[in-house]
Amino acid sequence: MDKLPTVLDVGRAAGVSRQTVSNVLNAPGVVKAETRARVEAAIAELGYRPHASARRLRTRKSATLGIRLDPMTNGISGSVHDRFLHALTEQADARGLRMLLFTATDPQDEIRQFQRMHEGADVDAFVLTSTFFDDPRTEWLIQHRVPFVTFGRPWGIDDMKDPLHLWVDVDGRSGLRQATEHLLAEGARRIVYLGWPSGSGTGDDRRGGWRDAMRAGTDLGEAELDRLQLAVEDGVAQGREAVRGLEAAGIRFDAIVCASDSLGLGALLLVGADVPVIGYDNTPVAEAVGLSSIEQPLEDVAAGALELIMGRTGSELVDWEQSDDSRHRLITPRLVVRQRRIS
């Protein structure tokens, strides 16, 4: 039998512990650069070859997180998921963690994928996006005690504080409130809310922020607010048509806040330069055309998601079922005000 060099040999040659060698291999981000260089030199000199699969088999730790890639939407807000994935992958990388990507046709298919990857010890935990009411995916993960964190709240009644469901989310209600208050301070009064049909947690939450600010900052009654509230499917054309319908019905308005940049761009393409419009998501499109927008701090969302499952800097799961730390983070978005470039 060949005498291959071991982790202990490497540690001896570099003058560090076995654990430090292991950290260099599994979580280089937590090792000082100078130490890492010394260990890497010893690895190269001795010709030591770590074997990830053997390591995984021994420890049942893969140092890998699984995430489903959302189906591609051609909408301009699809970039939010991609930007979150970028932030998450970069921060995971700094901890020596990798991201395993997969796709799924529906929630049941996604659950089958969870099962396969979990049983195969391919991943240590899952990151979920696009949560919805009565999400069967989180139910399955909780039942099977598979570690996970969601970008997005559980929207069912009483689920928000469930200690078994770790989540990070952006406070859309605060975002729409900020946008509406900004427009009220600038002198607008009849502010339209251009959003989606009721029933999505995210959409209802954003609409709530506009209503909060309108109730507090104007004397418009509920019936009048209902008239200023538009609900359409997401899309540039849909946004434009909804505002056109409002004009055709003779309903006056002096500003528009929107549930998305797609709707915001649609509104922008119709109204004159004197009607302010604020979108949501601060996409590259908003920047390009000079549309004010509410930005989700995706770096903070990614950092929060990793901290909840891996602790502040670690590359191994924290025992969060025992932890006293907060298990939920609601992050406040910020309003980006821009000079419009098209009208």
Place this chain on the structure above:
Amino acid sequence: MDKLPTVLDVGRAAGVSRQTVSNVLNAPGVVKAETRARVEAAIAELGYRPHASARRLRTRKSATLGIRLDPMTNGISGSVHDRFLHALTEQADARGLRMLLFTATDPQDEIRQFQRMHEGADVDAFVLTSTFFDDPRTEWLIQHRVPFVTFGRPWGIDDMKDPLHLWVDVDGRSGLRQATEHLLAEGARRIVYLGWPSGSGTGDDRRGGWRDAMRAGTDLGEAELDRLQLAVEDGVAQGREAVRGLEAAGIRFDAIVCASDSLGLGALLLVGADVPVIGYDNTPVAEAVGLSSIEQPLEDVAAGALELIMGRTGSELVDWEQSDDSRHRLITPRLVVRQRRIS
């Protein structure tokens, strides 16, 4: 020792071969839905648990491809890489392959990541994007006989036909030629090329397509073409300023073709509605503002990349060093003509 159910037990219970069970586990996309359901029922009934790490250790096959996530750019063309990743992940998934994501700070760092993942048997092959002149990454992969395919040609002299370098690319020269010929056919003659400074393979290639079409379709001399050729860094503001400079210099033009949608949008925000502009990449922004653009067929690029390394439908690497098949694919983009929405 416990008597755990094996793949053979599952096959016997489902009335299929061991290979079919293995396919259901490793490449479910290649198994008929009905057969897959039967095998999955047998797996559930017997409580069989495949262990990916053990399987990988035995075969040194991970059924996983590694890809670096490009650094996030806030530009509107950044979505091309993300759309390619979507197409690739979906098609890989259909073959039972997964994508392992990582980030790297520079090409040397990326090479260190290659080494770590290759030696750990974490991935079977790599997919590279954003190739450039004298790319040290592909050199390293070839030297170490690590299977890979690039989205993007090797741009060095004589590298294009290197049999060890599998690549898929989009024929940008053809794209710009198509766009320019379209404008010539519509009656334009003094067509500006708004592109990047010389030195990038991609940019020089696209500029060549415009020059080809202008030489063939107009009687403008080389000096005049030089005057109609703009070179700036990518960006909306840069595109706008470049066209403003052209106007200020009193150089007449009646249409603009661009190396990107960012530049195209910049041009669009400046010129009147009677000057046609064509962008490149057909991003969501182009669709939203009604900018004509050249579309890269990313589904075809992803399919081509997988076919080159995995064969037409397989989930294991083909022995491409022995294969007689073509090792390179140059895919023709298509022009998407739109009605402008802003002016």
